[in-house]
Amino acid sequence: MTFLIARRKSLYWRIHFWAALIATPFALLATLTGILYIFTPQIETALYGHLDHVAPQRAMLPLDAAVAAAEKAAPRGWAVQNVVPPFQANDAVQVAFAPPGGAADKHAGHGMPVKARPVFGLPAQAIVVYVNPYDARALGTLASGERFGNWAKKLHSRLLQNDGWRWMIELAASWLMVMLVTGVMLWWPRGAQSGWPKRGVRGRNGWRQWHAFLGVALGLISIVILATGLTWSQQAGGRIRTLRDISGQAPPPVPRGLHSSEDANGGPLDWQGAWQVARRHAPAIALQLTAPASQDDVWRATMADRSRPTLRFDLQFDAYSGKPLYYAGWEAQTAFGKATAIGIPFHRGEFGWWNQALLLLFGASVLFSLVSGWVMFFKRRTAGTLGLPKLLPGAWRSPSPLAWLTAACMCALMPLLLISGCMLMLLELALGAHGRWRSMAR
Incomplete structure (x- = not known):
């Protein structure tokens, strides 16, 4: 033995x-x-504090004003992908744009009132325009791939x-x-x-x-x-x-065929209206809004802050009435989904x-x-040898x-x-x- x-x-x-x-x-x-x-939060605060945060004032303008200001500041022909409204009083509005046809524009953001900033890599497929929610003033733009956190993640x-x-x-x-x-x-x-x-x-x-x-x-x-x-x-x-899906631990499936019913008595929700609907149904966390892609498509909302995984949610609602059509919160996640929702932010130091x-x-x-x-x-x-640990007879x-x-x-x-x-x-x-x-x- x-x-x-x-x-x-x-x-x-x-x-x-x-x-x-x-x-x-x-x-x-x-x-x-x-x-x-893991020091991304501190580094990004130093680099992008003038983009991410604003001085709080009395009242915010409607979210549509910020989105309109971002569209004027973005490169011509680029489409809005999603919007992250302010969660705290000092948060800027973040409006993400994608280039037409998926082609990256290396000159994205030229002409914007952006302060001098370091560049961490080539521009990615998306850019983000930062807007002051109180006066709808564009603060600057940043290609997604140039943000330090994305650059550091790609490096890692x-x-x-x-x-x-x-x-x-x-x-x-x-x-x-x-x-x-x-x-x-x-x-x-x-x-x-x-x-x-x-x-x-x-x-x-x-x-x-x-x-x-x-x-x-x-x-x-x-x-x-x-x-x-x-x-x-x-x-x-x-x-x-594959093992996750076979074992029944896949994320809750989003029902197919969800669509909005056009309301003859009123038009579709604007960004402000959609934000108000999402806030009523979503937990108290920063959220991301995605507009309908067509007249019968739906609004989508999800969490924008990964540091609070137990508030994870996915929401889809009617583009006219605001009626929730699908909602999945933390309780709907599988054990595997909950484990990764906690483990991955921990891996990234986001807690x-x-x-x-x-x-x-x-x-x-x-x-x-x-x-x-x-x-x-x-x-x-020993000098002159490979130094491999010695295998005893029958070791394998x-x-x-x-x-x-x-x-x-x-x-x-x-x-x-x-x-x-x-x-x-x-x-x-x-x-x-x-x-x-x-x-x-x-």
Whole structure:
């Protein structure tokens, strides 16, 4: 039994090493860019405070006045996509526009009374015009892709490249999950019994104690960060969404065929009227309004503030009478929907200073774990060798059926892990054959 445990430990240590080797470069980038991203609220307040906020006055003008001012300030031919009315007294009206035919206009916003601002990337498909709700004065315009939060998110998820580069971060998240699982296996049960790292321990043992302790202590946060990151990845995200739908955890479906009934006694709702209807039925949270696309289409309203997921809602109502035709609030969400509605904003640090502080601690711990792992490797490695953890005879046959089932499930959910894992097995076979050849040559 003791030898079986030793064989398993040698295998888990070997896999842990390969996971670190594969994930470290991408994980370092993801962690550093993630730390930058979590400070988005403070950075955007400094950069865009003159656009996002206004000085409160006595009374606001009707929302239609702000939308009309935004249309005059937007590039000619661009269509209103949605409007975010003010929620607080010092909020500006945000009117989003899309270019005709979906073509981005790199000169969007020229001629606007916008203050000097830094540019974070190329203009995206949409621009936002900010309007003072008290005097309907256009404050400025900003391409969606130029806003720091969107730029930082693109940097974090695909290093400012197109979607084809998202595989790098997904590969890192997949192998970081392997690092976490094998790290816990190596730590348990001996590490669990030792508790906090012992004082006065130096050298490689000291590094190992803190490496293991921080990795396990922040394990729950690691699972949340990795799992939520994988939900919006390309390959693993698709598998997760398929399982979600098969298990009946898909978001509540919006009924098809909803339409408005034209009222002979009155015209369609304007922006102000639609805002008043939405406010009566929506929870107390900033909302986003989307106008009907045709005469018989409906108004749509949804939340614009992701920091309060329990107030999530989707509302559709008649464009003439304002009668609600569909409403889905927090109680209508599935367990999976509720979990992601909380987990994803937590991943982004959108729950306030405590969330940001916790993610900063997590990011610093990840950096320490990666660096300390390599410090231990170089302290252990014998000069002139690869320094691979030694595999005991029969190590690959030692895992329990549960361990193999866990590995199979992880590979099924994370295709990049499966592909890279197969390549790693070929490398292991080559290394094993080389080792046997050297033994025979001696």
